[in-house]
Amino acid sequence: MPSHAESSLEAGLVALKQGDYKNAIAQLEPIASNTDARKVAVLQAKVGLVMAYARSGDNSKAIALCQTLTEINNPQVKQWADRALKELTKPKKSDKESKKSESGFVPLKNSGDNYRPEPPAVNPLNSSVTQVVVKINNPSNESDNFLPPANRLAKNTQMYWRHAGRAKVWQPRHKSNLLPLRLLSAGTFVALFWVMRAILKLLMNWSNNILYNIRLQPLQLFYRDPTQFLLIVLGILIVASPWLLDWLLANFYGRRELPKESLNVHSREAVRLLQRYCQQRRWRSPKLSILPIAAPIALSYGHLPRTARIVVSLGLLEQLADDEIATIYACELAHITHGDCAVMSLVLLVTLPIYQVYQQVSQWTDNIPNKILHLPGVVISSLAYGIWCLLTGTALWLSKLRLYYSDRLAAEITGNPNALVRAFLKISIGIATDIEKQEHTSWQIESLNILAPVSYQQSVCLGSIAGQIPFESFLMWDSLNPYRRWFTINNSHPIIGDRIQRLCEIARHWHLDLELYLTNQQPLKIKRHSFILQIAPFLGIPFGLMFAGLLCLIWQITFAFKLLNLKWIYDDWSFVTGCVLIGISIGTVMRILYFFPDADMKPSILQSFLPDASTTVHAGDRLPNLLANPSALPIDSIRVRLVGKLLGRRGTSNSLEQDLILQTNTGLVKLHHISGLVQLVNPQDWIGRQITVTGWFRRGATPWIDIQSLQTQNGQTINSLHLLWSMVLAVATLAWGGYILLKG
Structure with a gap:
């Protein structure tokens, strides 16, 4: 494909994603008119044109072009075109019904009623352009470079999503017992306190020993018990954690405010979810922020609902679909609801400065031309990294348990466990892609991992192997191996297959089709x-x-x-x-x-x-x-x-x-x-x-x-x-x- 056509196609798809349908049509029409209709670029241009025509209100052209796509001898293209044609030709709803369907929510009579929205079926015309993936059995690589980054990722991994539906009416399952989560939160605080106390006493003793050996007067203050002082400091840090973390993330990670209007461009459902959920509980809406990071991550922090913050990365908004973004926001709301945010915010606040010491000292050491002087920098950076791992380790059990609770509540809030499954898998793919692109694990991913929805360690293999084998085959170990949980003792997240299997059980309970058909048989018998x-x-x-x-x-x-x-x-x-x-x-x-x-x-x-x-x-x-x-x-x-x-x-x-x-x-x-x-x-x-x-x-x-x-x-x-x-x-x-x- 000529280079000018590649750039036109990419420009057209980008314009479509940004809502500039007139420019998108102008860029895509010349490519779609190519006589070789089997080329990947031509098919992608036609798919983009159908979406541009439909969104700009020219349904007749969209239907005509969509009918030609249904005759293409490619199962993925044909299936997408059949779904799109069905959506284009169905009768229009009244304005009231359209708004209800579009938002996926039904107003509540009062905050105590069980919420039963009637969300729409998956509409291929409302999907993000980065989600429309065409899998072509073409041995040549002529089309590998014409796609935008997100599409190139999907093309290379040859992914196809079932887009299993969501519940229209559902009842939450039995009420969750939050006592284990509460006890583990308290235990995490105690563990963090004792580890910090031990490190502080060790540093105080070392300092006095050094002063004594060089014949200086030891500091009498360092002989005192630091317990009371440390408790006061931790108490102050918990209270100030939202504002201190705002400052840290803004200065070292580029955090900036995310207006709801900007979020609405990527996910209207997420905006409506936040409004509805906070109104039900009479909360002030959490402060929304965004990180300029290509990898898809999300985190929440704050000690009370009114001081809570939800932060997502730019990569998450770009790589996930509307309903999938909403489920991730629902997970973060669940953490705020359950109250585990307070302790996890403290852990993040304590560990981030230490990680910054490790990062900065490493960079300074590498800039020293004399390698003989590298040894002190290596020792300090390695020591800082070890302390960071030790302090982060105090929250491993809480980090795992709280995700089970948040996954369940997020599914009950949205009625869409299948979208949450897709979100987890796409986050894994996005993280693996970011590691491949940067050729290393980024500082941001590792330092924020303890609060992320998906672990970057698990994403390395799962996200990169996607498309080589079915997800169900890869995740069989997570769901069938009887000893699988023993190998997560030192992990910050539960195994993702176990989480997906629980979401599939919720989907079965609501009589939904499943995004992944994980086997429900008994665990394997291993010697x-x-x-x-x-x-x-x-x-x-x-x-x-x-x-x-x-x-x-x-x-x-x-x-x-x-x-x-x-x-x-x-x-x-x-x-x-x-x-x-x-x-x-x-x-x-x-x-x-x-x-x-x-x-x-x-x-x-x-x-x-x-x-x-x-x-x-x-x-x-x-x-x-x-x-x-x-x-x-x-x-x-x-x-x-x-x-x-x-x-x-x-x-x-x-x-x-x-x-x-x-x-x-x-x-x-x-x-x-x-x-x-x-x-x-x-x-x-x-x-x-x-x-x-x-x-x-x-x-x-x-x-x-x-x-x-x-x-x-x-x-x-x-x-x-x-x-x-x-x-x-x-x-x-x-x-x-x-x-x-x-x-x-």
């Missing part, structure tokens, strides 16, 4: 010994306690019969700690034997104890099949060799190697790498280059690969020392436990 090996290091703790109890009993008996006087050992109960450490060490070694089968660098002494593991090396094109296995566990250790582009942050900000991702021809997958103490070449040096990764694929809540080696096209190799450091840790733990046990 228990596989899971036991997976958690062997943790099982070492109870086994260590049992061993300590057995030793104590034996020593008591031998002492009673005057056979052996070991009472001096069990008089000192520190031997229990030694037994626990030995148990953890034994469990770690057992897991290592199964975690790293056929490792070339594995000590020969371990080879005779190795299980019979498959040595099959899977190529990158098999990645979708590996992800679709619902019975896989990380302990399965599937050997893979993948070729792709290495993505991640560069320089000091990735000193802990926390952001390494492989971009293959079928999707993204997270990489785990552990370097040695001295290493001439680091993986960060190869970011942006084509590499070959050899390692072990692990299927968990977030799929990843434990690297064995990285190799460039010119033969350079980096070996990961995951196995070596695991063995060092196991041996050190064993030695420490044995020392405590024998010391007595």
